[in-house]
Ligand SMILES: O=C(O)CCC(=O)C(=O)O
């Protein structure tokens with residue numbers, strides 16, 4: 001206790017004397033104690049002194065408007081210098097802002113530069129991001145495999161679980177002992193797939209095999225040539241299945257690895273879905289829409305999640321900035337999304353601020369992220385058409401008619417799940433650039 005008081009005193013003295021690390025640590029302690037203003041003041045000092053973690057934290061608060069005014073341009077400016085120096089968290093977030101054009105100019109090649117700076121710095125998370133982009137683009141299997149091996153051997157559990165899953169499918173040359181060792185590590189870290197995979201490997205875990213492998217030697221120009229802007233990526237062929245509402249389905253929009261990644265990144269952020277109370281306008285839970293859900297805002301995103309969202313927009317024939325943020329939904333047995341329209345409905349006076357801001361929601365894109373569940377079909381209640389995709393398949397449907405008025409045939413539901421957990425990615429497309 002006494003020692004703690006001495007340490008705190010020493011920290012406060014160092015912070016006052018201008019030590020950025022002490023300022024950052026003091027800011028975290030003060031924030032935990034609820035002293036928001038003092039915390040922000042110190043965070044700003046540490047950031048001004050060039051402390052990379054402080055700059056990242058301040059940038060996320062600035063994006064969210066948390067204890068500081070919301071200002072995406074300011075957030076991008078805070079991130080730019082630390083991203084250029086290869087600070088992983090800053091570079092990952094700055095890449096998202098550049099890819100989206102949120103707070104800075106939309107510039108996909110510049111976003112790739114950020115990824116490559118951190119790959120070249122040897123960050124495991126950056127190797128994983130690049131590997132996942134290559135997987136999403138379905139290109140350079142050898143290179144993505146080397147990047148995954150490099151990341152997994154640097155203890156990146158997401159990469160390790162991708163390799164273990166491939167091992168279980170007989171696709172990757174891991175030894176069973178190494179696969180088991182990675183599972184044990186990922187279980188400790190709480191990766192959901194590790195609990196599923198570990199019992200399927202009968203070998204003893206062999207930790208002696210965990211040797212760090214080299215990061216492949218790749219140039220930024222090579223990667224830029226491989227990874228065009230995701231908005232312009234060709235989407236697999238669609239099958240038109242219904243006229244009213246207009247519905248098409250797409251097999252394999254996302255590879256399995258991307259589906260698992262979306263699940264793993266959203267699982268810790270899920271919260272019960274809420275609806276807007278028609279009487280009070282307040283958000284509340286309702287048995288009508290019962291699922292767990294998370295909306296991925298820029299601070300929750302990385303370049304892979306951005307690109308996956310952009311591909312969903314492309315599947316809906318829309319530029320990426322017309323898409324609302326991707327939502328991930330998880331339905332446990334008994335959960336469902338009751339019959340509803342996705343389009344925005346004006347009030348009795350013909351008004352809806354959302355409609356004025358970014359226009360109607362003419363189209364919806366859903367991607368099924370897994371298939372190991374019972375029930376849970378997406379059903380158009382008036383036409384009785386229903387669809388249940390396999391892992392990575394998409395359904396795209398119009399919520400309005402050609403003249404822009406609501407298509408009443410678009411009334412749809414997520415049927416109750418009766419076994420297992422259904423995971424879904426959902427994107428609502430807007431008429432105009434989505435303003436948020
Ligand atoms: O769960 C489903 O199949 C439907 C989801 C849905 O309707 C939506 O996200 O708007």
Ligand SMILES: [Fe+2]
Nearest residue numbers: 340341342412
């Ligand atoms: Fe819907």
